[in-house]
Amino acid sequence: MGTKEGLDYFFNAKSIAVIGASREPSKVGHVVLRNLFEGGFLGKVYPVTPSAQEILGRKCHARVTDVKDSVELAIVAVKAELVASVLRDCARKKVKAAIILSSGFGEIGRTDLEKEILDIASRAKMRLLGPNCLGVFDSFTHIDSMFLPEYRLARPKEGGIAYLSQSGALGSTTLDWAAGKQIGISKFISFGNASDVGVSELLEYLGDDDKTKVIIGYIEGVKDGRKFYEAAKKVTRKKPVLILKGGTTQQGSKAAVSHTGTLAGSAKVYEGMFKQSGIIQVHSIEDLFRFARALVDQPVPSSNKVQVITDGGGYGVIAADAIAKSDSLQLAELSPQTIQELKQKMPNYAVIGNPIDLTGDADAARYQNAITAALKDPNVDSLVVILLYQVPSVSSEIVETLVETQMQSNKPMVVVSTGGGFTEVHTKYLESKGVPVFNYPEEAVRALDALSKYGAINRKNNNSHSPALQFLESKPSTEKTLKKLRTAKKKKR
């Protein structure tokens, strides 16, 4: 059975049995049912329990084998000791995949129970997610096995970021945070003990998933390093993969053993493996999302030279410092023609260099001139635009100018805007148009650094004649095609 077909049922099943359904609102088997009913899942849902006739107005079945129609996916929320018998029923019913939410397996030493359920599933060619996990949230199909109520844990909107987490709590709570920040997520997967489906297979699946543009993940360790490495190498040719690894210190590793039972392994070994396979390792939870926001919407820069444009001098200084300290970025040097052109168009007190300081009375025209000139300068690969809305000369229409100006170009741009409510209104507009906005220059520069690193990974892959490159090389005028695609994508938003 290929990965694609096997794993697809977790995200695209047309019929789901919730086994261990409950009338009790606080129980897992109740919350999952409610989320499926109220969350917008369009397929069929079958509550399975011997202890109720009806839950939330739907008829219950005592066993999954009592369901008349076919069942593609089972979500299992019964005690650990009962999971095996439930799975035997699922095997008989020819259920394709099962998410085992129940805990009480390998993580507390009951490897016997875990082996038993894995054997049942293998014999039946049924794929398992879990046990001891939150399972799946898919923003498109609304398959949702996270047993936490929506009012406590908001679900994010549709988007291009897929999110894998070895820790259910860390994954789900950051998902809730992302929902609050209007960050779109294609799929979230908490895989728990990963007795069957693990991070490597999920990575490959998401690599082929059209809805997913960027993959991010939290892991403490992988069981099969070679398999993971091969999967990552394949996937990073197609899209960026960002990983936060927990347990990069001795103290953190010790905590990871108590947590997921993972031997977190040497930080250096993982670091090398990530690097070689084209994974971008990030070092904080927030950076996972920061970097993903830039990578999901912005084009990949062709090299590492950054131009800073600002209306506040101090921010320019901080941005220049951050670029100088970054792993991969450098300050661009504007070409003499660009400097000439800008000097003609700007007031004499504006500073034409890097940063370009448009000064505190900058208006939309000044920004447009500077951005246009920088984007067409061959010495510039990407832009950090610092845009402070507090000064009255910056009219609200500037956000439209910004979006239009960047659309003319294939170079990435990130924006920095610091402030309260007035600023946020404009930030939301820009982000809705695919321009990532950050509160502070340091964050924006780090995100651009990730973009630049992914650009380098891309070029390395292309130079080694990857299939992707061969495909591109066979097309005439690739750049124009890409540009059209990009414009079309932007318009669709």
Add this chain to the structure above:
Amino acid sequence: MGTKEGLDYFFNAKSIAVIGASREPSKVGHVVLRNLFEGGFLGKVYPVTPSAQEILGRKCHARVTDVKDSVELAIVAVKAELVASVLRDCARKKVKAAIILSSGFGEIGRTDLEKEILDIASRAKMRLLGPNCLGVFDSFTHIDSMFLPEYRLARPKEGGIAYLSQSGALGSTTLDWAAGKQIGISKFISFGNASDVGVSELLEYLGDDDKTKVIIGYIEGVKDGRKFYEAAKKVTRKKPVLILKGGTTQQGSKAAVSHTGTLAGSAKVYEGMFKQSGIIQVHSIEDLFRFARALVDQPVPSSNKVQVITDGGGYGVIAADAIAKSDSLQLAELSPQTIQELKQKMPNYAVIGNPIDLTGDADAARYQNAITAALKDPNVDSLVVILLYQVPSVSSEIVETLVETQMQSNKPMVVVSTGGGFTEVHTKYLESKGVPVFNYPEEAVRALDALSKYGAINRKNNNSHSPALQFLESKPSTEKTLKKLRTAKKKKR
């Protein structure tokens, strides 16, 4: 004239003349007037301009010398060329202090104009702030010379953090951001070219200011290193000083020269000077506020051993990693008694170590037991409490338990809560009670690291028999006194 008396007029003047007042809503001289009238300033305000009879319903005076009553502070918003003659009038009127908002002085090469106004002020013993600055915002007296309208730039509420900025734009926009985050600020000062009053004198003034508990600042360079060092050494004995220095790289320094004309100097020299004078150097704008939030409300730890308490294992791993990587912190080792006690009180699947993992069904009682035990353990100096509200076992009342439990102790505690709207409600409550809450473990640990560094600075100062220590030593039972003070302070909130 002592610093205190001289500088006090910038923050506590009872009468203010706005020179260069204007009827035109977009003009600086109009916005400043409006902010004084509408912002709650209780003293007298005199619009001064020869070109209007009345502005916003108030009678105008052609010159400041025409005002009948005394004028303590002048806010000057006329063209650079006119500032000298305006200041001569101020000198005649015996104005005590003047904020020169106007630009067009040293920063564009007109050092002659700057020298002229400084001479006038010195002869008249009038103190000058600026030129080329935003001046002052005082949240208590509502003196506000920031010429940006409130709807674009929100003013923060009263609080214990004073904020100095060499960059007006950076300072004011982050102030706006702080207002949105409900961070309280005692005073904000943008000092621009600092031709008279500069960062050293302001530091000393804020060191003596009862309303200010923590001082934060953005600077690109200081003119008189020795003076700054001496001031800092004095002030850091009284309260924490956090500085973000712009221009710590060659590229950033170059930008700083264009921006404030400051020779940013060697990063290493500043680093050494900050360290020796007891200043905590921070490396990002966000950290300035993160650290200040922890320092303003939490007690100083007696050493660097941190206990982590969590209901999510992955967060525990990340926190342990962050502590191991921090500059000054270490993971605490619970005493055998504490371990014994907690094992009796906790379910057997809870992990009693560091982190203490209360696991996903933790409730308020489990948190209370763990926090109480850790706070009284002599091996523990401070706490990181990770509290995820997404699981139903965590009831909302837990926030009250948390605040009460910590009040029994003199050890600092920071909280990590990640999530959307539901989480934010609880976060706001905790912060209103002086418990700093962070989105992610990495931030919380960095803030605690700053607290621990300040603890070390404090101990070093005390060991060298500072006057502060002598004062403390002369009191019996200092610790109890401090505890009482602290409890009283908390209750007042």
